[in-house]
Amino acid sequence: MTAAVSLRNVVKRYIRGKQSVEVLHHLDLEIPQGEFLALMGPSGSGKTTLLNLIGGLDRPTEGEIVVAGENIDRLSGGQLAKWRARHVGFIFQFYNLMPMLSAERNVELPLLLTNLSSAERKRNVAAALAIVGLDDRAKHKPSELSGGQQQRVAIARALVADPTLLVCDEPTGDLDRATAEEILGLLQVLNREQGKTIIMVTHDPLAAEYASRVLHVDKGQLVDAPVKSAA
Amino acid sequence: MKYLPLIWAGLWRKRLRTILTLLSIVVAFVLFGLLQGVDAGLAHISELQRLDRLFTMSKYGTALPIGYLSQVAAVPGVTLVAPQIQRAGYWREQKNGVGILATDERWFAAFPEATITKDQLETLKRTRTGAVINIACAELYGWKVGDRIPLVTTLAQKDGSKIWTFDILAVISMEGHESDRFIVANYSYLDEGRAEDKGTLANFVLRTDDPAHAVRIGQAIDALFVSSATPTRTFSEKFSGQSEQNATFNTTFFVKSVVGAAFFTLLSLTATTMMQSVRERTSEFAVLKTLGFSDAGVLAIVLAESTLLTVIGAVLGLTIAKFLMPLAKDTIGIAHIRPIVFVEGALAALLVALVSGALPALRAKRLSIVDALAGR
Numbered sequence: 001m002t003a004a005v006s007l008r009n010v011v012k013r014y015i016r017g018k019q020s021v022e023v024l025h026h027l028d029l030e031i032p033q034g035e036f037l038a039l040m041g042p043s044g045s046g047k048t049t050l051l052n053l054i055g056g057l058d059r060p061t062e063g064e065i066v067v068a069g070e071n072i073d074r075l076s077g078g079q080l081a082k083w084r085a086r087h088v089g090f091i092f093q094f095y096n097l098m099p100m101l102s103a104e105r106n107v108e109l110p111l112l113l114t115n116l117s118s119a120e121r122k123r124n125v126a127a128a129l130a131i132v133g134l135d136d137r138a139k140h141k142p143s144e145l146s147g148g149q150q151q152r153v154a155i156a157r158a159l160v161a162d163p164t165l166l167v168c169d170e171p172t173g174d175l176d177r178a179t180a181e182e183i184l185g186l187l188q189v190l191n192r193e194q195g196k197t198i199i200m201v202t203h204d205p206l207a208a209e210y211a212s213r214v215l216h217v218d219k220g221q222l223v224d225a226p227v228k229s230a231a
Numbered sequence: 232m233k234y235l236p237l238i239w240a241g242l243w244r245k246r247l248r249t250i251l252t253l254l255s256i257v258v259a260f261v262l263f264g265l266l267q268g269v270d271a272g273l274a275h276i277s278e279l280q281r282l283d284r285l286f287t288m289s290k291y292g293t294a295l296p297i298g299y300l301s302q303v304a305a306v307p308g309v310t311l312v313a314p315q316i317q318r319a320g321y322w323r324e325q326k327n328g329v330g331i332l333a334t335d336e337r338w339f340a341a342f343p344e345a346t347i348t349k350d351q352l353e354t355l356k357r358t359r360t361g362a363v364i365n366i367a368c369a370e371l372y373g374w375k376v377g378d379r380i381p382l383v384t385t386l387a388q389k390d391g392s393k394i395w396t397f398d399i400l401a402v403i404s405m406e407g408h409e410s411d412r413f414i415v416a417n418y419s420y421l422d423e424g425r426a427e428d429k430g431t432l433a434n435f436v437l438r439t440d441d442p443a444h445a446v447r448i449g450q451a452i453d454a455l456f457v458s459s460a461t462p463t464r465t466f467s468e469k470f471s472g473q474s475e476q477n478a479t480f481n482t483t484f485f486v487k488s489v490v491g492a493a494f495f496t497l498l499s500l501t502a503t504t505m506m507q508s509v510r511e512r513t514s515e516f517a518v519l520k521t522l523g524f525s526d527a528g529v530l531a532i533v534l535a536e537s538t539l540l541t542v543i544g545a546v547l548g549l550t551i552a553k554f555l556m557p558l559a560k561d562t563i564g565i566a567h568i569r570p571i572v573f574v575e576g577a578l579a580a581l582l583v584a585l586v587s588g589a590l591p592a593l594r595a596k597r598l599s600i601v602d603a604l605a606g607r
Contacts, residue, residue: 077526084521
């Protein structure tokens with residue numbers, strides 16, 4: 001199976017005041033296309049940094065990152081923004097929806113960067129909202145939706161431009177157990193039925209059970225973890 | 232256009248703050264419209280004043296003999312001369328002021344901007360008590376052609392009466408004088424009817440063959456009468472108009488000072504509002520960048536927000552000023568805002584938008600996605 005994501009000898013250092021702090025140490029990782037990978041680890045272990053590098057939100061200090069066949073550490077800021085729009089869908093812990101925009105306008109945001117006509121954008125938005133089961137809430141603003149519904153809108157926004165991979169940072173961290181399971185079930189369906197490659201950072205071992213592989217990050221390095229068969 | 236809902240939503244993130252900022256912009260542009268309107272109106276009147284139209288009056292403020300007229304007309308370069316008697320009067324009540332200008336048909340050649348037909352001029356010449364009225368009198372007092380109007384003046388008739396009756400023959404208008412209340416009557420009617428100072432006049436208006444010769448011609452006229460009992464002073468209309476404005480009030484300086492102060496305050500206010508708004512939405516801009524919006528795209532969104540806010544305020548403010556201006560007509564004599572003021576207003580709005588939006592836009596452009604999402 002081809003690798004959707006490939007990291008070679010990746011180092012990430014941050015400058016904090018006068019100190020240089022190495023957050024990731026010479027990390028290698030291959031994520032095959034269509035995999036649902038969970039990244040686990042304690043706070044400050046570097047898992048979100050790793051996720052940010054894979055999603056093109058940050059650049060490595062050293063090493064090489066290839067995602068969807070593109071060496072993203074060599075892209076300029078503008079090229080990286082375009083690349084993100086085309087290849088990555090992001091899902092955050094706190095949904096990060098635009099509070100003044102309706103659900104459908106929020107979902108439409110990534111499509112504004114494409115050349116699609118207004119009618120095509122509307123069609124795609126409706127399809128994405130239908131996938132997450134919120135087609136009847138298209139006109140609602142985030143404040144009029146529950147936490148679970150807001151996260152569904154965020155998933156629809158992440159899906160609408162048909163990205164190569166979905167990057168999820170604690171997608172269920174702000175939800176109750178029942179709603180969290182709904183969201184995780186939805187991600188699993190997207191992975192299995194639509195072949196989406198999903199990389200999810202989570203603290204929650206129950207959430208990680210929905211993934212096809214779990215990797216543990218500790219002190220900026222990947223530590224061995226048992227490879228699971230698909231749940 | 233597809234970004235408009237996003238920009239519009241950002242603008243109304245804090246409804247009350249946006250409304251208050253918008254109100255400030257509206258007030259600033261009402262002020263801008265009214266003051267620039269007055270300034271542009273006065274400048275336009277000054278433009279209309281001509282360098283080749285001269286006035287000759289007594290150096291010491293006394294009346295001039297009518298006999299001077301033929302001598303002035305003979306000065307090389309003078310193409311025509313008309314006598315003028317100006318008196319203040321009123322109709323029925325003192326508040327209904329009317330200026331009375333007594334002259335002859337040559338005056339209309341000196342002031343071609345006065346819209347009178349040949350027939351109307353002929354009728355005026357034939358009708359001793361006739362007068363043409365400026366359009367402001369018709370609008371304000373309801374006078375019409377055929378009316379006979381008595382005006383109380385400071386000029387006594389032979390019988391001691393100061394009431395002069397005029398027959399309205401036509402309604403005229405003069406560019407730059409649309410709101411002035413005056414009538415033009417026959418010199419012969421006032422001169423022959425008055426008790427004293429017959430054969431005199433207040434001043435001459437004359438035209439020259441070339442504006443470049445105005446100074447030389449003026450000096451030649453004054454030289455003619457320098458040793459007489461009534462020496463003269465001749466000057467161009469443009470010079471007279473400007474010195475009159477400058478002597479009473481430096482309007483342009485006043486307008487620029489007030490408008491400048493208002494816009495400086497407006498700039499600080501809008502910039503503060505935009506800065507606050509961007510700071511509050513740091514994570515939202517980070518999300519937009521995450522979704523693939525470029526740095527330049529985010530910068531453009533913030534600038535578009537400040538432009539939209541300022542342009543809406545400017546349009547509302549200038550529209551209100553347009554409707555308020557006619558109410559100020561009696562006080563300042565200018566009834567309409569000239570189109571150039573709206574163009575200047577649009578440019579000022581864009582300038583305020585760009586300057587006030589620049590810093591917040593740069594802040595949004597430069598923000599690091601990772602730091603902003605982490606709340607740093």
